[in-house]
Amino acid sequence: MEQLKPPRPDSYLALAIISTIICCMPLGIVSIIYATKVNSLYADGHYDEASKASKNAKTWGLVSVGVAVVGLLIYVLIFGVALFGAMSNGDF
Amino acid sequence: MAISKLKLVFIIIGVLIFFGMLALYFFWNPSEVDVFPSCSFYSITGIYCPGCGSQRAAHKLLNGNVIEGIRHNYLIALLALVLLYQAFIFVVNTILDKQIINLLHKPKVTFGILILIILFWVLRNINLFPFTELAP
Numbered sequence: 177m178e179q180l181k182p183p184r185p186d187s188y189l190a191l192a193i194i195s196t197i198i199c200c201m202p203l204g205i206v207s208i209i210y211a212t213k214v215n216s217l218y219a220d221g222h223y224d225e226a227s228k229a230s231k232n233a234k235t236w237g238l239v240s241v242g243v244a245v246v247g248l249l250i251y252v253l254i255f256g257v258a259l260f261g262a263m264s265n266g267d268f
Numbered sequence: 269m270a271i272s273k274l275k276l277v278f279i280i281i282g283v284l285i286f287f288g289m290l291a292l293y294f295f296w297n298p299s300e301v302d303v304f305p306s307c308s309f310y311s312i313t314g315i316y317c318p319g320c321g322s323q324r325a326a327h328k329l330l331n332g333n334v335i336e337g338i339r340h341n342y343l344i345a346l347l348a349l350v351l352l353y354q355a356f357i358f359v360v361n362t363i364l365d366k367q368i369i370n371l372l373h374k375p376k377v378t379f380g381i382l383i384l385i386i387l388f389w390v391l392r393n394i395n396l397f398p399f400t401e402l403a404p
């Protein structure tokens with residue numbers, strides 16, 4: 177019996193690589209592992225699991241990018257303000 | 269497909285943050301100015317992570333030193349390759365309406381990229397000559 181193939185879920189590989197590079201926590205690695213699972217599960221015909229893995233890849237990727245960006249912004253705001261304060265006092 | 273208002277706000281904020289960060293990395297060199305956080309994974313464990321060096325790389329790349337930038341973190345080259353390939357596939361399959369098989373959909377290719385990144389992570393921490401080139 178030929179089953180109709182549902183559309184391939186996105187593996188979010190690019191997002192996973194971006195999060196691995198910009199986020200200094202290896203959370204992105206988890207995202208890449210899920211991205212790998214999406215493709216292999218889809219190839220084996222496990223479409224439901226593949227779309228679940230796709231959602232996981234997206235979540236992990238977005239969370240790690242989000243953590244990195246928010247962390248960076250907080251750091252830059254705190255230390256940037258301190259640095260400019262020191263500069264304007266002539267200590268720097 | 270209409271984009272909801274909330275989503276639009278998020279997209280606008282995202283774009284603003286993106287360009288703000290580009291400006292930040294364009295004007296300041298992370299190896300000279302203390303404004304940027306150093307890698308928290310490296311600070312805690314003393315082991316380079318796959319992303320170490322990407323801030324210096326971003327600064328060098330934005331200022332036009334492509335080779336020096338890539339030498340800080342070779343994964344930038346991998347990312348550029350993947351993004352360019354995705355763009356190429358998108359143009360050919362969607363705009364030119366062809367049916368080229370996307371190599372990134374093959375499980376072996378994705379698995380290969382995963383192995384490549386983990387290998388890169390391990391090798392850049394080895395403090396011997398050919399591998400020191402990989403260190404940030």
